Amino acid sequence: MEALAVVRALEAPGAETRLARLARSGAPLRRVLAALAGRLVATRAWDRLGYVRLRDYAVERLGLSARQVQDLAHVDRELRRLPCIDAAFVAGSITWTKARLLCRVATPEDEARWLDLAQRLTARALAREVRAVDARSLEAGGVPETDEDGVEEAPRETVWLRVTPRVRARWSRARLLARRVAGEALSQAAVAEVVAAEVISAIGLDVDPGLTAPFHLPRAANGCAEQGLHEQRVGREHPASSDSGKTEGGMRCALPPYELVDGLESADAVELDARLLRALRIEQRWLADLAPVLLEVARSRGYRSRGCSSLGAFAREWLGMSPRKAQALLRLERASGICPALGEAYRTGRLTGVQAHELIPVLVLEHAEPWRLAWVAHAETVSVRRLEEDVERALVTGRLDPRSLSEDVQTGAHPTAEKSEDECLESQVGTATLFFAAPADVARLFKAVLATVQRRIERHNGRTASESEALDAMLEHCFETWALPNAKVRRDHRVFERDGWRCTVPGCSSYRNLHNHHIRFRSRGGPDDLWNRTALCAAHHQRSVHEGIGRIRIRGRAPDGLRFELPLATYGPGERILHERAAEASVLRSGLGAQAERAPGVEGSR
DSSP, rough: HHHHHHHHHHHSHHHHHHHHHHHHHHHHHHHHHHHHHHHHHHHHHHGGGGGGHHHHHHHIISSSOOOHHHHHHHHHHHTOHHHHHHOOHHHOOOOOOHHHHHHHHTTTTHHHHHHHHHHHHHHHHHHHHHHOTTTSSSGGGGGOOOOOTOOBBBOEEEEEEEEOOHHHHHHHHHOOOOHHHHHHHHHHHHHHHHHHHHHHHHHHHHHHHOOOOOOOOOOOOOHHHOOOOSOOSSSSTGGGGGGGGGTTEEOOOOOOOOGGGGTTTGGOHHHHHHHHHHHHHHHHHHHHHHHHHHHHHHHGGGGGGGOOOHHHHIIIIIIIOOHHHHHHHHHHHHHHOOOHHHHHHTTSSSSSSHHHHHHHHHHHHGGGGGGGGHHHHHHTBBHHHHHHHHHHHHHHHOOOOOOHHHHHHHHHHHHHSSOOOOTTTTOSSSEEEEEEEHHHHHHHHHHHHHHHHHHHHHHHHHSSSOHHHHHHHHOOOHHHHSSOSSSSSEEEEEEHTTTSSSSSSSTOOOSSSSEESSOOGGGGOOSGGGGEEEEEEIIOOOOOOOOOTOOOOEEEETTEEEEEEEEEEEEEGGGGEEEEOOOTTHHHHHHHHHHHHHHHHHSSOO
């Protein structure tokens, strides 16, 4: 019996084989998502839902970036005119990586030749062939290439720093100030670039960063142009769908909810939002099934059996997944081992990928164990923007109970603003970890500036300086440079200063073109008192409040008693979701949502 068990074990497919099969089974689902994203971009449905930017809608509602949505929409547009490549992708004959590459160069006249080439070559070799003829490639001076998630594809490095809790808190403050200076939300990598550029302008560089390109301040991605409507059903009759409920290694494959693209041309904004949420919930279940196998392959280095030198290369070649997405799945899977409630909330769709990853920094702290369940519950009831701020404040102050943060907002108390940084952090000792991933040239620039500041401090003080001390000096210079020349705030700017120089609509990322909005209109007798005024971006103020496009109603008293009524949800103080409208009502009435939920092979098991 033991010998038989050994033989069966040897004959059983390895984890990397099971993972590749499971990844291919998700192709039809990804095609449905592309069709939904194509319709979303073509109709600019987010405008009718109270969002003035695709980025804000994508992050808040879908847990995706604007570029991911735009990339899905672009592939949908191209595949509608390339039926052979479309069918091959849905059948799992080519990966998402190869399908995206072919969409850059294939035409209806030569798609058969490109498809044959894609099935014979590796993804890396196919990319070389595409670059050779793609007029938009970097070699031709066009736009940069993007990875499988639509993100600009450039070498990236991770910067790791061991700093004091005080410096970690000051970095958070610098992020807020940098956003105001830039007039938009910035990633940690973008903040590092802004800080480095500010310091360079004052002291120069002692160390050659080995830059391959000049640094620049990143700007927000432009909205995608309107695109055509879906003209045909997405692979509905393809034979691959007949066995999509089969299991691979005890794991269920994702059955595409084709019903979600039925009548897509007539779906309004609310229904389209509901269909997107349904499809993304199914994809999250599929990814939750895929993540443990991916972790198994990473630990055993099983990707080497497929001729790949790294997990990232294996993910791109065999899974059709970008290396950064594979690493994000691994990070979420490891965090779920520490906090199972996080993994369950992601798998069931109660949290999006963005929300889950925002929680990880606080959940993995050893002394956060008593509040982990509370954090997961908190994330389900607040906007993504508020969640990001609450996590940042918890890391800065060491107050890890999310309920205390909510109480601060409801009572109008803001301890981090009323106390000095040292007072907020006096209970914290030891060191904290500060890390971020950035384009290679930005990472090298930041490290070069940090090394320069260290050397200057050492020459001045005659002793060794730590990275934490150098970063502290860099941030101090930025604070002095970015501070208002006059501490006295102009009367007409008091509302903007109080509201953090940003739009107060939940989910809005705008720091520009701010208007002073009267909650109770002056035409209706509203006073000019501060409690009756709040900061809104020009787009929300003019289009959503006054013109009624994506209607928003604002009630209550500013700043901590406001109630925002959006088409999809009502938010109370602290951007807490008081009521989420039945956005899926039209889907449920038609039975499409129920069919998708009941589809065999979707539920999967961990």
